[in-house]
Amino acid sequence: MKQPNIILIMTDQLRGDALGYAGHPDVKTPYLDTLASKGVVFDRAYSACPSCIAARAALHTGMEPSHHGRVGYEDNIPWNYSHTMAGQLSKAGYYTQCVGKMHVHPLRNYLGFHNVDLHDGYLHCARYASVPYQESQFVADDYFHWLKQELGADADVTDTGIDCNSFLARPWTHEEKYHPTNWVTDRCLDFLRRRDPRKPFFLMASYLRPHPPFDAPSHYFDLYKDKDLRKPFIGTWETTEDLEKNGRIFDSKTGPLDPELARQAQIGYYACITHLDHQIGRLIMALIEQELYDDSVIVFTADHGEELCDHHMFRKSRPYEGSCRIPLLIAAGKNVFPEIKAHSVCHSVVELRDVMPTLLAMAGAPVPDSVDGHELLSLARDPKETVRPWLHGEHSYGEYSNHWIVTETDKFIWHSVTGREQYFCLTEDPHELTDRIHDPACLERIDTLRSCLIQSLTGRPEGFTDGKRLIPGRPYPPTMAGATKA
Template identity: 30%
Template sequence: MKEKNLKKLSAERPNVVFIIADDHRGEAIRAFGDETVQTPVLDSLVASGTACRNTHIFGGLTGAVCAPSRACVNTGIPIFRAMIGKDMMIREHSSVIRPDVRLMPQTMQGAGYLTHAIGKWHNDKASFARSFEGGDKLTFHGMSEHTKVPVYDYDLTGAYPKEQEYIERTFSTELFTSVAVEFIEDYREDRPFFLYVAYTAPHDPRTAPEPYASMYDKSDIPLPPNFMREHPFDTGDMAGRDEKLARWPRDEGEIREHIADYYAMISHLDAQIGRVVEALKAKGIYEDTLIVYTADHGLAVGQHGLMGKQNLYEHSVRIPLIFRGPGVPEGKQEHALASNIDIFPTVAGLCGVDLPEETEGISLCPIFAGEIDGVRGIVGSVYRDVQRMVTDGRWKLIRYYRSPETNTGTERIQLFDLRSDPWETQDLSAEPANAGIIERLASELASWMQASGDILQDKPVLPVTSLA
């Protein structure tokens, strides 16, 4: 089919390039005020689109937060109703999406889109098979070395047996980008496409190729204001894999090196996304394509004395979310509260696609249209059976539990004023003047837990000594 006809069809219902990164925390983009990291391509998408700066993940019930976060993004449903698996909290990887739940790519396919996947899925193969009618360089693993990536070719049967898996040596970010570019260049269908590109960067091992590996000098890397040598109490997950990536107590020089390597991975990823953008422009369909950029969760990398994402501080639960394309305002940074379960409804709304009845997320399209200021009064997040969080955008309450399963964790709360303390350095929970704020947030957290089907909804939100 002639490309001008493809462009016409795309203008009526836009093509979609949905990009999801692994471990990219919300503030680590230069356009968002980080003066160290270099992200010119993402900056350009922010300048020509809308960035939803206050988007939080729903959370996870195991240390592998990637899988439940991706399930929330692709179903628009809280993990307690989107996923299945006995004893989800204590299983190392709980990744199975319920078979009766319709996913974002599955819904787009039903609306006439050709759905094509590249890269990391990390949920079950059955949910993948019912969502995509094509794909390339597919991996169902949580992580790997970036130059030793176990991948599959697309399998029409949906089985993806182990014997069909093979190793690719091209650096993962470049590998996935190259096949995404090929898909765009070769596309000739008379229907719009939904291209899902799931990177494994900037997840460790943080081994960016040159010249990116040498882009950041660790001696020039500023430590974040909330750097700590040690976290002041047991969060319930102090000895997991991620926390062992740096020595205890945390050393300033070592943390600077980790941040430099993290930023190198992000800048390399940014450049590769630029190749996708250029392919869309060369095809003549850039202006008719909705580009979405997000991540499955954030990462501490030394903040609060932590290294991983197994916590509910902003660096771990707040993610980048950028929309650019038809129906999206240009040059807007939106600070309304959002959850990652809202991403699917927003994509559907921008594409004129009806949502499945079971979807629980809320479209951000009315905010884009200027009809309302926000869709949520609060957002919450969960981690295993040891942490729960709620924020109204200014005040944030984190509730910590002691796990009977692992005998880890601490019975306590933290309260932060994100307006005056965005780095969460001052716990205000002990100040008597804040008792009313704590009680209000505790009530909202309890209601949110019940509405979400939280497995801890019957546990008290406040520890008995919190207001003594």
């Protein structure tokens, strides 16, 4: 079989449950539902360090957080990895193109891609007046450059008045064709026009939405504004202390205190998802019309989720399902990988680090020894198989720093500043409404998962464990000393 074309559709901050095919009662995603119907869905996919930079390090290197060194969010740390997803596919004979978000340093670090049409969204650290010329988004970001050419020097994504981490929502202020979601699809279609037809291609369509700002075109807001939306999930273990203290801050980690603002955030988030879905539909139709679809494989995923006011929380970096569980599916055209079982679901715990070895397996390329992930083609062929019994996740997040062990059925959480532990039986309680950490019937299982976490943390430089117990209050910087720095 000849090498297939590979299209990786990457989204930002998309929850694993916020899709039609995942059973969400409100969100409409007909094109992604189509891909799910034609391929295999991994419904226990996670981001082991659920924020933008660390998650993308896992995606591009195939490494776990303690190996790629990003265990939290920190800007301006150089990316100097020996093996990257695009670099290895380039060596395997692919022409490699990324369109949209990279979120690496420096901004124009191509990570092995032959070409990048860049839009990282609104990055605070790249917009300040003191930023060097080449690291300014207004210079390095292709979308910002294009938008100013189209609409004038004053045009900006901030014209809506909404910040990139805000729970506020309002429709896009310009014509829909100027929206960054449309721009990513436009640039992908232009790549298909100018590609070398003699070579297989790897196209990473890296969309920023539904990451805030929640600013989809007005048509998509209209789809949801009058609907009776499912309320955020609030269980029996949360407190409102943080919400009462921070719930009137526009970019709070708790979300809004005002329930109407929480509803508006839901409307804006769902509007961005359906807008994204329709733009992915444009890309799919172009692949069909150019007679590329049947010779291509499509992988769809996200870097992390969005709490969206579940448990009185907002944004990501948390150990809960809204934050760390992500969508992942593989769909193939009729001429490639016919053994992939259409309309199937795999329950194995998988992670972003598994994407790189999976794409390399599709290309028939060797997997570097530095890669920790597993190729998922075997699971796509037989969804009843599994690749790991449990997954360790983590995030340096100040007072909210956390580590967790998740399996196909349950989750153990350790908050590394306070030492607080939590346990959720996901089979019975998928929305983590009941913390059973003190349930006598669960103590043996909790001991087992705690031992898995101790095993995973043993030898780490932070000193989280002595090999017998977990030790809270240890220093936990977002970038490990061993991370690749210039």
